[in-house]
Each structure stands twice: as C-alpha cells, then as structure tokens.
Amino acid sequence: MAPLKHLEMENPIIDACFRDFCSSHGILTVEDFLLHDIYELAALAERQENADRLKEGITVMLSLIEVKCRPWLNGMELLEDMQRSKHTLSSGDKETDSLLQGGLREGQLTELVGPSSSGKTQFCMQAAASVAEKQDGSVFYIDTGNSFSARRIAQFICGSSDAAALRKRVLSRISCHTVYDIYTMFDTLQGLEVALRSQVQKNVNEYRLRLLIVDSISSLITPILGGSGSQGRALMVALGYLLKKLAHEHNIAILVTNHTVGAGESGKTKPALGETWKSIPHVRLMLSRDNRNSNCTISILKHTSMPSGQTVKTTMTRNDNQQYL
Amino acid sequence: METSRLPLSSSIRGKLISAGYTSLSSISSVSSTDLARDVNITESEAFEILKMANQVTCSGSSSLINGAKNAWDMLNEEEALPHITTSCSDLDKILGGGISCSDVTEIGGVPGIGKTQIGIQLSVNVQIPREFGGLGGKAIYIDTEGSFMVERALQIAEACVEDMEEYTGYMHKHFKASQVQMKPKDILENIFYFRVCSYTEQIALVNHLDKFISENKDVKVVIVDSITFHFRQDFDDLAQRTRVLSEMALKFMKLAKKFSLAVVLLNQVTTKYTEGSFQLALALGDSWSHSCTNRVILYWNGDERYAYIDKSPSLPSASASYTVTSRGLRNSSSSSKRVKMM
Missing domain, CATH: 3.40.50.300 (P-loop containing nucleotide triphosphate hydrolases)
Known part of the structure; x- marks a missing residue:
C-alpha cells in the first residue's frame, strides 16, 4: 500500500503536520488508515492545537478512499x-x-x-x-x-x-x-x-x-x-x-x-x-x-x-x- | 512479497519497515530520492534497495517469472536426460530406456517378486561408465528392512563387469575400444549404504540427503528399500502419517529435480476393498499413490515375473516379463517378444 506521503502532491492538506499526527498513531500507509478506527482518530484530533486542519485532512482522506473504491457494475x-x-x-x-x-x-x-x-x-x-x-x-x-x-x-x-x-x-x-x-x-x-x-x-x-x-x-x-x-x-x-x-x-x-x-x-x-x-x-x-x-x-x-x-x-x-x- | 525478503542489513530493513515500506510493491513505486528522504538513508543506498526490489519483482524478459522454463527448452533437456538401464531390455523398452533421471519412480509388488533385486541391480548399473553407455554415477541405498545383501551385490557387480569385458572384447575385434578399468570392489565402494531403523531416522535422513548429495555430486540414484516398512507400524494417527509421507514425497521430488537424479522407492502391497472384493494394491493409501511420478507394479503371471507401468505422465501403459538370475535381472528366457502394449 502506498505511504500517505504520495497523496501530498495532489492534496496539500495532507502535509507533514498531518502525517506526523497520523504516524504518532501508527498510521503510515493508506492501508493503516483504513484499518484504524476513524472516530477514535477524529476524537484524538479534537485535542490537538490544529484540530480543524487535522479533521479536514481526515475528511479528505476518507473522500479519497471513497473514490478509490471499486465501481459497481450492473x-x-x-x-x-x-x-x-x-x-x-x-x-x-x-x-x-x-x-x-x-x-x-x-x-x-x-x-x-x-x-x-x-x-x-x-x-x-x-x-x-x-x-x-x-x-x-x-x-x-x-x-x-x-x-x-x-x-x-x-x-x-x-x-x-x-x-x-x-x-x-x-x-x-x-x-x-x-x-x-x-x-x-x-x-x-x-x-x-x-x-x-x-x-x-x-x-x-x-x-x-x-x-x-x-x-x-x-x-x-x-x-x-x-x-x-x-x-x-x-x-x-x-x-x-x-x-x-x-x-x-x-x-x-x-x-x-x-x-x-x-x-x-x-x-x-x-x-x-x-x-x-x-x-x-x-x-x-x-x-x-x-x-x-x-x-x-x-x-x-x-x-x-x-x-x-x-x-x-x-x-x-x-x-x-x-x-x- | 514482503520487504523482509530482501537481502538487506537489519538496520536498514528496520528503517524501511518503520517508515511504512512493508511490501515490495510499495518500494517499487517510489523514486530513490523520495525513498532516501523517507527512510533517512543515503541516496546510493536507496538506489541499491530499488535495484534489488526490481530484480525480485521483475525478472528476465523471456519468462514471466524467475525459475520458470519454457516447454521447448525442456523438451530438449528431456531428450538429453540419461536413463539407468535395468539390465533387462524388455523392461527398459517399456520404461522408455530405463529408469528416468529427475523422476521419482515407485516400484511395488508382493514379497519375493524381486523388488530388492531391482534395487541392487540399479545401484550397480548406475555406475556403468559413460563409454559403455551408462551414467558413471554413484548410488545411495537406504535400507529400512535390512534386506540388502552385500554378497548378492558383489555377485551382480561381478556379472556386470564381465558383461562389460565381453563387450570390449567384441569391440576390440572391430574398433579400438578402451579396456574395462572397473573392478567389482570399486562398484561396491561407490554404493553409499544407510541403514534406517525407525521412521524418525528415515525422516532425518531424507532431510540430510540434500546436503549429502551436494557434497557427493555424482550420486545419480537414490534407492529406498522400502519406503513403507516403518510407516506400516508404530503409527496410530493415520492423518499424521499422510502428512509426514506427503511432505517426504515432495522432498524426494525436489532432490530428483535439483540434482537431476533418479529416485526409486520400493513399496509393499496391501489388500484394498474395492467394488465388493478385496484386491491387492500398493501400500500407504490413496494420497501416497499421487506422490510419485511413475509407478511400476510387479506381479506374477503363472510362474513368470511381470512388470506393469501403472502410472506415468509420458509413457503408455505396458507390461513386460523379466527374470531374476544369479547374474541379476535379465530378459525372460522364454521369449523376448512379450512386450505387450495396452
């Protein structure tokens, strides 16, 4: 799975600051992000100084993941x-x-x-x-x-x-x-x-x-x-x-x-x-x-x-x- | 595939894994500069890692992945593969020239049919020098039953040397041929004999064979007489027996392919209940019957000995008669026309 860093190019919100926050919870790749409890992560983000920015990052991540999910076929x-x-x-x-x-x-x-x-x-x-x-x-x-x-x-x-x-x-x-x-x-x-x-x-x-x-x-x-x-x-x-x-x-x-x-x-x-x-x-x-x-x-x-x-x-x-x- | 499979120093491997590069596919998608910065190593080190990862994932252009061969090359290899003669030309004929190297051949039959005789004959015949159309190899004889008789081996070896001398005598009349250098006692010296007294010893020996054969490269045949003996007793858990045996079978396969040698497993018979009647079948059960490449069944037909090819991926089913003489395995005296294709 790709490391989070690769997403920075197109999504400036996922910057070093956001990645530091993620890696402090053991999240290094997109896969780790998927496996982690998102609500817990959001709750933890609340307590940080730059809570808004972090929460925005999480939302961006989730929307990115949604795009990647396989399309349905009829x-x-x-x-x-x-x-x-x-x-x-x-x-x-x-x-x-x-x-x-x-x-x-x-x-x-x-x-x-x-x-x-x-x-x-x-x-x-x-x-x-x-x-x-x-x-x-x-x-x-x-x-x-x-x-x-x-x-x-x-x-x-x-x-x-x-x-x-x-x-x-x-x-x-x-x-x-x-x-x-x-x-x-x-x-x-x-x-x-x-x-x-x-x-x-x-x-x-x-x-x-x-x-x-x-x-x-x-x-x-x-x-x-x-x-x-x-x-x-x-x-x-x-x-x-x-x-x-x-x-x-x-x-x-x-x-x-x-x-x-x-x-x-x-x-x-x-x-x-x-x-x-x-x-x-x-x-x-x-x-x-x-x-x-x-x-x-x-x-x-x-x-x-x-x-x-x-x-x-x-x-x-x-x-x-x-x-x- | 995981990063831990790359031949890296443990410190770099640790850095890679803690930076999130746990799989090879994640490494192959980054540039060396990015990798160096993420993992905190020098760029040249990162470059080396990428090169290694690419070597592991992408192989040569001709085959899809490493280690695969295409069938055309294999056809040429197969045709060049030597066969070990059984000294019985009828039997050789149905076997496509003799016991094939790089295959596992199982030979089974009722007691007294001549399984051990075939085993001893093969361990002598594998040593026939190349000038005489043989392999010039050595033999490993694994004896689990205690039925290997050294006097008998000597007898067969003497007969084999005599035959070769006769052959050179004939050749001398017509061409210039080399003298037989080989003495019967040299033949005995080149048979490595292992006596195995329990199934644990047997498993240990099979595990050791890889190393032993790497050290003695000219071993060309491994004979196990018999594979069955220790596995028909001392085993309460039949499921465990199946597991142990199938693992052992895979190890023999690997040996046969790796060193391109013939593995000959001798097996006993048992009765099997099929379709309302009891019939003779080779021992060790259904799962085992899949674990050899070729299977030859020996049986009595009247008072003649016959061999029947029960299973082979490349040979047609056929049977041929043979006899066991004081000089070893020979064609059946009554006829040589008895090769019967089925």
Missing part, C-alpha cells in the same frame, strides 16, 4: 464484460468441451478430481497444448510432482503442416515452474501477479497468459492440513482466494488437480482437502478411468451454471500420436 455490464473478455478455452478434448459448453472458462477456477493414474495430468497437458496451439495464448504450468513432460505435450499438438516449426512455436508459449511447498507457491503466484500487472502497464499483448495449471494442488496442501492447528487450513483458503483473484482480474482460466481419499469402509472415494476447499472452485470435475480399457469418464460434481451429475465418456488415449515415442 447485470448488463457484467454480461458484456463476460462476452468481451471471459472466453471459453478448448480443453483439447471434444467430449469434455461439449460437456462444459465450450471448455474451461476464463476467470474461473476449475478443479479436476480423480484417483491416481486416472488421467488428470494427461488432461492438464492436453489442455496446455490446445490453448497454446489454438488460442494463441501462453500457458503457465506449476508442477509439484515432476510430472510435466514436454515430450508428451508435443504429442498432443495436432497441427498437420510444418510440424517442427509449429512444435517450437507452441512449446515456447508454455512455461513450467516447479514448486515443492506452499510458501514457494505463494511467492510464485505473487511474482506472477506483479509480472502480469507490469505487462498490462506496458501493454504487452502478444500471447497473453490465458491458462494457469497447478498439478497438483493437493500435494502442496496435504502436508500442512489437519493436526491441531488451523494454520494449514488458513493457508489453503488463502491460496484458493489468491488463485481466484488472479483468475478474475487477469481473465485467466485456472485448472488445478486434486486427488481422492477413501470415504468410510465402503470402498468409495471422495475428493481430498475436505469441506472447506469444496466451496472454492467454480467447477469441479470428477475423472475416473476404467482399468480394463483406457476409457475415461468425466462427470460434473459442481458447476456454477450447469446441473451437476452429467457425465461424458471420453477416450483419453494415452497412445495419441505414437510416432513420436
């Missing part, structure tokens, strides 16, 4: 915004796209749940290849399990002519970052936020970041979740909201993967990370693979605009384009 504007800047990205798989009415939506957090070896990572890599190839966007892939395989992604690129040049162009739009604990994860995302913001300022528009993949988010959270303290849970929720904020502000589609845990003795499974996490993703998809053949079933567990429970069968062929192997 439904039409929201709809326009959605149609203009929140597109759907193809996941690279026809059946899934038709199930989701177009694919992964920008600005939303989509979660992919499934047991081990059900094709979550394959889905992620296919989506990365598809977005980088067909939507001219760049993809940021956060890998926690060393499972990112550029060779496998190259196999998903389906362009026909001039394969080598296309592969190079598509692959160089995908960047991968390995993260092994949740604290590094926060650093990475905050760094990403700063980078994106500076890109907006510089108007860098070539290959905007359109898809952020976290494979898998559950392996970062599992080591800290549970036990006696609630810190792990707080970190988990903070991570969820940071991801959603990124998605909303920069119109990125976010895809995260989660694993399953056994639920009771019946041999059934349910998504890991518990009830608190359940409310975070916009869309929740369940993947399951038949062991006898390589058919995948994708079903909607939760969706903001579609009924849940729909399923689709897809052949998540592990052997796509065998010639590269």
